[in-house]
Amino acid sequence: MDLFSHLDVTSGTAISELADACLLSASQVQKLVSFGLSVGLIIQRDEQFFNSSDAQKLLSRHSAHNMCSAVEHHSRHVYPLFGQLADSLQSGKPISDRLHLSSAQSNTDEFYAELDKSENDFGVFMAAMNTFSTGAGTRIADALSTRVGSAAALRILDLGGGGGQVSIEIAQAIPQAQITLIDLEKATRFARAEVDRNGLGDRILCRPGDIFSRLPLAEADFDVVVISAVLGDWSHDYQVTLLANAHHHLKSGGCLVVSETLLDDDLAGPILPALMSLYVQILTEGGQNFTARSLVALLSGNQFNHIEVQLNRAHGCRDTVLASKAPGAAALASAAHADKV
Ligand SMILES: C[S@@+](CC[C@H](N)C(=O)[O-])C[C@H]1O[C@@H](n2cnc3c(N)ncnc32)[C@H](O)[C@@H]1O
16 A cells, blocks of 8 residues: 555656655565556556556545545455465354454454454544445435435434444435434444545444443334345344344334345355355354345344345446345335336
């Protein structure tokens, strides 16, 4: 990241200058530059080096569209654990207690509890989540506008809203939306700062709370409940508890939106959710990416009906599943795949 950020602010740089900027020796930085050249991230003219347009956009900290926080999260919290994937598969357990965060002293194998011990690590994760979730809120807002309309005032509850990216995009796309975001305390501090930075403090309320317990919010008070990139992280019992909470807070006939990256029904891909399945295997107990079929079955078994699956993979974005709160008894599900899967 130092390398690409430095290349971004110079117009052609020599190896010796790059070595100084990255606090590396010339021979070490030469190895990085060789790699960058080989995959097209760096361009060379004479003895001068430049960023490619992709590197400039995605890998320089000075770019508004950079994904540096996602790279940092992966290098701190994910890559160290992937080496122990075989252990995790054999034991059937996550291995996030081996994260070795700055605050050490592990007594939990729960990823979020582990991250919660360090403000800095939690902040890195929240910034990464906001990068991963970019675009998901806009897709949700599009889907909501079609399903429930955007004329009337909409009260929206975002359960496990993380760093606020999804709520912020929804608020920007639906001016009448009033959103309550619930997450762990460190996340809500991060989200509140992002919400304020976007001038949305009067429309998005960030409240600390445990999404698996009864929340201090009125029953049947929300038109929409959003659960984005949360459900698939948890085992079946937790999923059922979370859906019961969503059901409890939705108005009659209200809309549940689940945003997840879905596997094909035959589990043979695409590559992103297949990789993410391994990722949740090492980080969480019982987490697994859904297929459209398994998610529809979960929702219909938990008092939601009129279920509609919108695959967004053509947009490189998380998929969106919408459902209505069914009154009382088990609901009937009808899966209408938006793009005819
Ligand atoms: C993968 S992130 C998704 C964040 C956000 N919804 C998004 O799409 O960007 C999962 C979120 O669930 C939150 N979370 C985990 N356990 C929680 C709990 N018991 N109560 C509230 N939030 C929780 C985490 O802090 C994290 O922000």
